[in-house]
Every structure is written in structure tokens, then in C-alpha cells.
Amino acid sequence: MSAQLNVAVADSQSTERGLLRFITAGSVDDGKSTLIGRLLFDSKGIFADQLAAVSRSRHKRTVGDTIDLSLLTDGLEAEREQGITIDVAYRYFATPKRKFIIADTPGHEQYTRNMVTGASTADAVIILIDVSKVKLNDDGSVDLLIQTKRHSTIAHLLQIEHVIVAVNKMDLVDYDQTVYDRIVAAYSEFAATLGLKDIHPIPLSALAGDNVVVGSEKMNWYTGPTLIELLESLSVHDESHDVPFRFPVQLVARHNGHEANDFRGYMGRIEAGKIARGDRIVVQPGGQEATVKDIQTFDGSLAEAVAGQSVTLLLDEYVDISRGDTLSEAARPAxxxxxxxxxxxxxxxxxxxxxxxxxxxxxxxxxxxxxxxxxxxxxxxxxxxxxxxxxxxxxxxxxxxxxxxxxxxxxxxxxxxxxxxxxxxxxxxxxxxxxxxxx
Known part of the structure; x- marks a missing residue:
């Protein structure tokens, strides 16, 4: 079944592919924090003092000297005591091919709001499915957990581009391919009802490290990429440069000097599109039009700026603009x-x-x-x-x-x-x- 789904494999080039923001989502105890801990640990993305602190933690849920990798992201005392993720934890790490920002989001239904927060800026989502919780019925059907469905629905509503279906804890079912194929088939059927298209399934064990950063000899039936290879290969197309210019005004900046040297700049972050000197803009909702005279930053003046940059715009005309107004492309207003x-x-x-x-x-x-x-x-x-x-x-x-x-x-x-x-x-x-x- 897994062979029927299109999995993009990383090319052999080691070129930098830019920043990828992704989140982990799933039900309680599906292994989200452990998976991120494994990614950080195996990719050398944690410092020695962090590792030492985790090893000494009184909330360890592992035996002997084994590291409880989930504690690398569960930073709140209440999270460590209860063994659940409550708040969104952001972690940064990098490989030779890409930089990553991970959001570890809660699985408990009570904290769905936190999951929405983490998903709002994500390029990809890892939906974890715990094989030990999925009900495999005698008639061949599979009952997915409600949180798996809820998080997938939210990912679709928020238009997250890539969905990785991580079938976790494969060690608990002796790495059985049949179990994996049945779960992937059930999720694919559900994803079709949502309209999710870019689905990447992968079998793994976050605790044992199978198919996370390194491959697994115990699942030689799986021939796709490891999780880190898959994350490195995903494309991130920034559509915000292709859409009309949008600039919500955060602050109107004035000099207190003489009127002859009067300065009036409009400060904010370009949320979509691009702007250049001489471009015509319209103030919304007011409707007045003006021409961009200059684009200023802390480092100096720019001829052009694009989405994601925080700038100060100077206009040729004096128009009534306040915080909360939006400067839009005159030809294609909001x-x-x-x-x-x-x-x-x-x-x-x-x-x-x-x-x-x-x-x-x-x-x-x-x-x-x-x-x-x-x-x-x-x-x-x-x-x-x-x-x-x-x-x-x-x-x-x-x-x-x-x-x-x-x-x-x-x-x-x-x-x-x-x-x-x-x-x-x-x-x-x-x-x-x-x-x-x-x-």
C-alpha cells in the first residue's frame, strides 16, 4: 500500500534548501515529544548541558541510564510531572541540507488551541499514529483516533502543504508490515475525504530510533527515506511573493524637528507581495492612493522589499494613515x-x-x-x-x-x-x- 503513495526522496545534492517549519500532532502519548527528542539527539541538535540536565531529571520515565528524550521539549514542570505536553515548545536545529524550526504541540483534546497556534505558521505536519492504540477490526477496517482526525482536519483548514503520516511504535507490533499497510490505507481513505493530497507515510519507532535519522534493519520491507531525509527533501514555495502587496501599518513614525525637515514614515511588516520605489498603493479602508517614495530599514534605504521584511515606507503624498490601515497594491486591492x-x-x-x-x-x-x-x-x-x-x-x-x-x-x-x-x-x-x- 505504501508504494502507492508518492514519497518525495531527497536528491543527492547537499545544497542548502532553506528553512522548514513543521509541527508534530497526534493523540496523547503517541510519542510526539520522544520523536522530536530523537531527531535532536541523533542529529546532534542538543548541547551537552541539556543532555546532562535531562539525564538527571527526577521525572525520567525510562529505566537505568536510558535517556528520556521526551524531556528535551517538555519544559514545564506540569508537563514533566504528568508526562504530557501542554504548551507549544519550539526547537531549532540544522543539518547540512536545511534549517528547521519544530513545534511540539499537545495531543490532549483540552489543548487543541495550542495545536492550532503551532500549526498556523507550519509548512509541514507530522501526524503521529500510535500502532498500539489503533483498533484493527476483524473485517479489515481500522478505527483511527478522533484526535488524529481532528488534527488532520485542522491541518487541511490551515492549508499546511505537506502531511507526513508517521506510524509510530512499530516495535510494539514486531515491525509488522501488514499492520502498517492497514493503517496507511485507513488514513489515506480519511485524507481523501478531507482533500489532503501531499501525503508521505513512514513506519518508525521514535524510542528505538528506527527510520528517524538512520534506517531500520528490522523494517527492510520499507524502501523509502528516513524521516530526516524526507524533511530535508520537502519543497517550500513561498507564495506570499506572488500575491498582491499587503502592508498592515503598525506605527506612524514622525520626527519632532522643524517642519522643513518633516518626516512621516509608515512602519510594519510586509505580509504579502513586494513593493518598490515608484509603486502606486492604496490606503484601505480609506481609499486614498499614493506613490512610494522610499523604503527604509535599520540598515539603510532599499529599492525593493518583499514579504517577510519589516520596513518603513515613505510616500510622496500626504494622506491620512493610522495604525490598523492596510497599504495595498493599487491595481489589486484587498x-x-x-x-x-x-x-x-x-x-x-x-x-x-x-x-x-x-x-x-x-x-x-x-x-x-x-x-x-x-x-x-x-x-x-x-x-x-x-x-x-x-x-x-x-x-x-x-x-x-x-x-x-x-x-x-x-x-x-x-x-x-x-x-x-x-x-x-x-x-x-x-x-x-x-x-x-x-x-
Whole structure:
């Protein structure tokens, strides 16, 4: 079965392929923290003092001198005591071919909100499946865990480009290929209902190190790449350079000097597209147009800047611009929305209440908002949508939202940065939902 799925193998060149951000996701105790610990340990991505601290930890869950690799990412005391991941832990390491930023996200349903946070900037996701928890039925079917389905659904909603299906703890089933093939077939069927396409399955044992950094003699039936080779080979296409220019204004900078030397710059981060001197921009939602006179940074003036750079823009014309406004490409402006159609992941223990007011935070703009209608609620198991009158913790729904002031937004499909938002409870100031704009 695994041979039917297209796995991209790393080429033989040792050229640097740039930065890859990826997360681990799965249910509780699927081995996410152990897998990252194994990646760091086997790739020499940890320091000697870190290793010594882990070896001395009183929370070790291994026997004798064996290192508890999960402790390399479980930094909170509560995480070590309970043996679970609660918060998102970010780790950096590099190989000769690529640099990596890993987000170790919680598996417990209660902390799904943390998983959404880690996934929001990821290029790839490793969905871990614990073979000891998957139910293999006599009729040949396989029952995947609900968290596996939930995390895969979130990965699809957030449009994470690559999905690695890591079938973990193969040592517990004596490295049986039949078990692996059945699980991969079941996940592939579920992924098809989601619309996930770039699926990379791999059998491994994070605890024993099989197929993580080095191959496994015990699984000689698997001829694909190891996990690290697969991560090194994944392409990361930055579409933000190809889309129209978007620049949410964070701060208006002024000199306090004489009027003759007046300086007015607009500071922020380019979220999409690129900008050059002489380009025409439009201020949204106001609608005034202007020409870019200069692009300034701490290191000096630039002729051109691209997505991801933090710059100060100077304009030829004096126009009314404040924090929260968006400077867009004049020929291809963002859509101004007073009613937002969006998919949301509900992150609060208090259900969504259509009678309450919320703050909607979109780029640098924060406006009063009210959810006016729940269009549909997604059933994680069946992937069917149905009517609902409330959305509870971890629910995924399509909703309509009215905002007090217009938003200069794009569909999430076109731009992650200008197509996403969060909802904030106006009383508690807690983040209650993460949203993807569908227009």
C-alpha cells in the first residue's frame, strides 16, 4: 500500500534548501515529544548541558541510564510531572541540507488551541499514529483516533502543504508490515475525504530510533527515506511573493524637528507581495492612493522589499494613515468586508454565544464584531456538515460575522496573513476562536 503513495526522496545534492517549519500532532502519548527528542539527539541538535540536565531529571520515565528524550521539549514542570505536553515548545536545529524550526504541540483534546497556534505558521505536519492504540477490526477496517482526525482536519483548514503520516511504535507490533499497510490505507481513505493530497507515510519507532535519522534493519520491507531525509527533501514555495502587496501599518513614525525637515514614515511588516520605489498603493479602508517614495530599514534605504521584511515606507503624498490601515497594491486591492464568512476553530470552554460581542483582531486592526449566524458545524468523524445553534470547545464551524468597521482582507486560500483572524472575548480578553476567511 505504501508504494502507492508518492514519497518525495531527497536528491543527492547537499545544497542548502532553506528553512522548514513543521509541527508534530497526534493523540496523547503517541510519542510526539520522544520523536522530536530523537531527531535532536541523533542529529546532534542538543548541547551537552541539556543532555546532562535531562539525564538527571527526577521525572525520567525510562529505566537505568536510558535517556528520556521526551524531556528535551517538555519544559514545564506540569508537563514533566504528568508526562504530557501542554504548551507549544519550539526547537531549532540544522543539518547540512536545511534549517528547521519544530513545534511540539499537545495531543490532549483540552489543548487543541495550542495545536492550532503551532500549526498556523507550519509548512509541514507530522501526524503521529500510535500502532498500539489503533483498533484493527476483524473485517479489515481500522478505527483511527478522533484526535488524529481532528488534527488532520485542522491541518487541511490551515492549508499546511505537506502531511507526513508517521506510524509510530512499530516495535510494539514486531515491525509488522501488514499492520502498517492497514493503517496507511485507513488514513489515506480519511485524507481523501478531507482533500489532503501531499501525503508521505513512514513506519518508525521514535524510542528505538528506527527510520528517524538512520534506517531500520528490522523494517527492510520499507524502501523509502528516513524521516530526516524526507524533511530535508520537502519543497517550500513561498507564495506570499506572488500575491498582491499587503502592508498592515503598525506605527506612524514622525520626527519632532522643524517642519522643513518633516518626516512621516509608515512602519510594519510586509505580509504579502513586494513593493518598490515608484509603486502606486492604496490606503484601505480609506481609499486614498499614493506613490512610494522610499523604503527604509535599520540598515539603510532599499529599492525593493518583499514579504517577510519589516520596513518603513515613505510616500510622496500626504494622506491620512493610522495604525490598523492596510497599504495595498493599487491595481489589486484587498476586499473590503463588513460581513465576514469564515471557518473558525473554537478555543474557549465557554460556547459561542450569538448574543455576545467580541473583538475581531485582523492583522494590526481590531474591530468590534458579532457572530450573526452559525452556517454549519463540522462532524470530525464523518466530515459532514450539519446545522447547529452553538459551537463548543474544539468545534469547527462556518460562521457569518458582522464587523463594526470594514476589514481589508483576502481569502485565506489566497493569503494566510490577511485571510486569518482571532476572536477575543470583550469581557475576559481571552482568545476564543481562530478564523480563516472564506469571503
Amino acid at each position: 476586499t473590503l468586508l463588513k460581513t465576514v464568512l469564515a471557518d473558525i476553530c473554537w478555543l474557549s470552554e465557554e460556547p459561542l454565544d450569538l448574543r455576545r460581542k467580541y473583538w475581531l483582531k485582523h492583522t494590526t486592526r481590531q474591530v468590534a464584531a458579532r457572530v450573526t449566524r452559525i452556517e454549519s458545524l463540522l462532524d470530525i468523524n464523518t466530515q459532514q456538515r450539519h446545522a447547529a445553534d452553538e459551537v463548543k470547545l474544539n468545534g469547527i464551524a462556518t460562521v457569518s460575522i458582522n464587523v463594526q468597521q470594514p476589514l481589508a482582507a483576502d481569502a485565506y486560500d489566497a493569503s494566510r496573513s490577511t485571510g486569518s483572524f482571532i476572536l477575543i472575548d470583550e469581557v475576559t480578553h481571552q482568545t476564543v476562536a481562530a478564523g480563516m476567511i472564506r469571503l
